[in-house]
Amino acid sequence: MKSVDTETLIIGGGITGLMCAVFLQSKGRECFLLESSNRLGGRIRTDKYRQFLLDRGFQVFLTSYDQGGAFLDRSKLQLGSFSPGAYISDGKSIQLMGDPLRDFSSLLPTLGCHTASLSDKWKVWKLSMRLKQASDDEIWNATESTSIEYLKNQGFSESMIERFFRPFFGGVFLDDQLSVSSRLFEYLFKRFATGLAALPAKGMEAIPKSMSQHLYRDSILLNTRVASLDGDQVVLETGERLRAKRTVIALDQHAACDLMQDPQKPAFRSTKVYYYSTLQCALKHPAIMLNSTGRGRIQHLCFPSKAQPAYAPAGYHLASVTLSPMADGSFGDLDADSVREEAEDLLQLGTSDWEFLKSYQVPRALPQMQSIPGPGFLQLKENLWQAGDHLSYPSINGALYSGQLVAEKLID
Ligand SMILES: Cc1cc2nc3c(=O)[nH]c(=O)nc-3n(C[C@H](O)[C@H](O)[C@H](O)COP(=O)(O)OP(=O)(O)OC[C@H]3O[C@@H](n4cnc5c(N)ncnc54)[C@H](O)[C@@H]3O)c2cc1C
Structure with a gap:
C-alpha cells in the first residue's frame, strides 16, 4: 500500500x-x-486559443460573493466587469435595462425600456431594496417556491417575466423554466444588485x-x-x-x-456556448444581451472582451453565444453559421466578420x-x-x- x-x-x-x-x-x-x-x-476551465481566452461554458464571478476569504485574492484576479442589467432584444428593437444608480449613463435608456412598465421598474427597485437589507439567513429560510411562481406572486407583468427575468435568470440557472428555488433567485438577485458580474484577466x-x-x-x-x-x-x-x-x-x-x-x-442542467472572433463589438455597454423574442435557440450573447479586454488579442473582440437546450435536453446539430445568423437577428447588425473559434457543450454544468x-x-x-x-x-x-x-x- x-x-x-x-x-x-x-x-x-x-x-x-x-x-x-x-x-x-x-x-x-x-x-x-x-x-x-x-x-x-x-x-x-479556461483554454487559450489563438490568443483568445475561452471559458468552458460562459460563466462569471460576482464581485458580491462573500466566500473564499484571504484565499481568493481578488486584486490579483484583475477583474473586469459587465454593466449591471442587460440588453433586451426582441428581434425588432434593442432596449437597455440597466441600473442607473450604479451606471448613470444607463438612466435614459432604462427609463425608456418598454419591456418593463413603470410598475415593473418600481417593483424591481422595491425588491432590490428589500433584498439588500435582508440577511442571507433570512433569504435561505424564506418560504420556498419555484422562481416563476415567485415572480408571478410579486406581481411582475408578463412582458417583464417573459422578456427579462426568464432569459436573464434562465441563463444564470441554466433553466428556462425558472423551476429553480425562489431562495436561489432571491440570493442571486441580491448578489447582482450589490455586485457586478466579472471576469478575471487570465480567464475564470x-x-x-x-x-x-x-x-x-x-x-x-x-x-x-x-x-x-x-x-x-x-x-x-x-x-x-x-x-x-x-x-x-x-x-x-x-x-x-x-x-x-x-x-x-x-439530474444536471446543461449548456452550450459558441465563441467567435470579431473586429468590432456591436454593443455600447459591456452588458449581456438577452433573447426575448420567445423563439430561436440562443439564450444570451455577449462580448466578454468588452468587460475584460484580456479575453481577446489587441484589435479583436470575443463574442460568446450561449444556447438553451431543447425540450429533450439535447442541443441538436446547429452549426456555427446558423448560430451566428441567429445572433445577427438579435444584434440587428451584420456579423459577416465573425469567425468561429470553438464551441463547448457542458452536459453537467449545474446540479438540479x-x-x-x-x-x-x-x-x-x-x-x-x-x-x-x-x-x-x-x-x-x-x-x-x-x-x-x-x-x-x-x-x-
Ligand atoms: C458552464 C458553467 C457555467 C457556470 N456558471 C457559473 C456562474 O456564472 N457563476 C457561478 O458562481 N457558478 C457558475 N457555475 C458553477 C460553478 O462553476 C460550480 O458550482 C463550481 O465550480 C463547482 O465546484 P466543485 O468543486 O463543487 O465541483 P467540480 O468543479 O465539479 O469539481 C470536482 C472535481 O473532481 C474531479 N473528479 C471527478 N471524479 C474524480 C475521481 N474519481 N477522482 C478524483 N477526482 C475526480 C473533477 O475532475 C473535478 O476537478 C457554472 C458551471 C458551469 C459548468
Whole structure:
C-alpha cells in the first residue's frame, strides 16, 4: 500500500476541494488533494486559443460573493466587469435595462425600456431594496417556491417575466423554466444588485489557480483518479491504495454517486456556448444581451472582451453565444453559421466578420436541487465526509462555502 502521511485525503480538485484543502493547511493541518484530471479547477476551465481566452461554458464571478476569504485574492484576479442589467432584444428593437444608480449613463435608456412598465421598474427597485437589507439567513429560510411562481406572486407583468427575468435568470440557472428555488433567485438577485458580474484577466480558471498558490505543491496529486473506497482506504484506478485518518469526497454529484456505487443518476442542467472572433463589438455597454423574442435557440450573447479586454488579442473582440437546450435536453446539430445568423437577428447588425473559434457543450454544468440551500456538507461515516456545490447551492460561492464548512468541521 502506498503510504500517504497525512490526516486528510480530499478527492476532487474543484473549488470545493481546493477551499477545503487551503483552509486545512492554513490551520496547520496536513492534507492531500487528489484530482483525476491534469489541472485543478473542475468545472472552471479556461483554454487559450489563438490568443483568445475561452471559458468552458460562459460563466462569471460576482464581485458580491462573500466566500473564499484571504484565499481568493481578488486584486490579483484583475477583474473586469459587465454593466449591471442587460440588453433586451426582441428581434425588432434593442432596449437597455440597466441600473442607473450604479451606471448613470444607463438612466435614459432604462427609463425608456418598454419591456418593463413603470410598475415593473418600481417593483424591481422595491425588491432590490428589500433584498439588500435582508440577511442571507433570512433569504435561505424564506418560504420556498419555484422562481416563476415567485415572480408571478410579486406581481411582475408578463412582458417583464417573459422578456427579462426568464432569459436573464434562465441563463444564470441554466433553466428556462425558472423551476429553480425562489431562495436561489432571491440570493442571486441580491448578489447582482450589490455586485457586478466579472471576469478575471487570465480567464475564470485564474480563480482556482490563485487559490492553489496557497497549497503546498507536493500536496496536490494531479492525474490521480480515485476508483473506489474500501473501508478507510482510497483505491486509485492504478490499484494503489491510500490511507488517511479522514477522507472528504469533494466531487460533483454524478462522480460522487459513481464513486459510492450509488445507482441514482442525479439530474444536471446543461449548456452550450459558441465563441467567435470579431473586429468590432456591436454593443455600447459591456452588458449581456438577452433573447426575448420567445423563439430561436440562443439564450444570451455577449462580448466578454468588452468587460475584460484580456479575453481577446489587441484589435479583436470575443463574442460568446450561449444556447438553451431543447425540450429533450439535447442541443441538436446547429452549426456555427446558423448560430451566428441567429445572433445577427438579435444584434440587428451584420456579423459577416465573425469567425468561429470553438464551441463547448457542458452536459453537467449545474446540479438540479429540490430545495436550496443544502446542508453544506454530509458526514457519511465516522471518517468519511462529503462536500460540493450540490450540498449548498450551485455556484462558485456555494462551492467555496461548502469546502470551508467541511474543513471547519474536520478541525472541530
Ligand atoms: C458552464 C458553467 C457555467 C457556470 N456558471 C457559473 C456562474 O456564472 N457563476 C457561478 O458562481 N457558478 C457558475 N457555475 C458553477 C460553478 O462553476 C460550480 O458550482 C463550481 O465550480 C463547482 O465546484 P466543485 O468543486 O463543487 O465541483 P467540480 O468543479 O465539479 O469539481 C470536482 C472535481 O473532481 C474531479 N473528479 C471527478 N471524479 C474524480 C475521481 N474519481 N477522482 C478524483 N477526482 C475526480 C473533477 O475532475 C473535478 O476537478 C457554472 C458551471 C458551469 C459548468
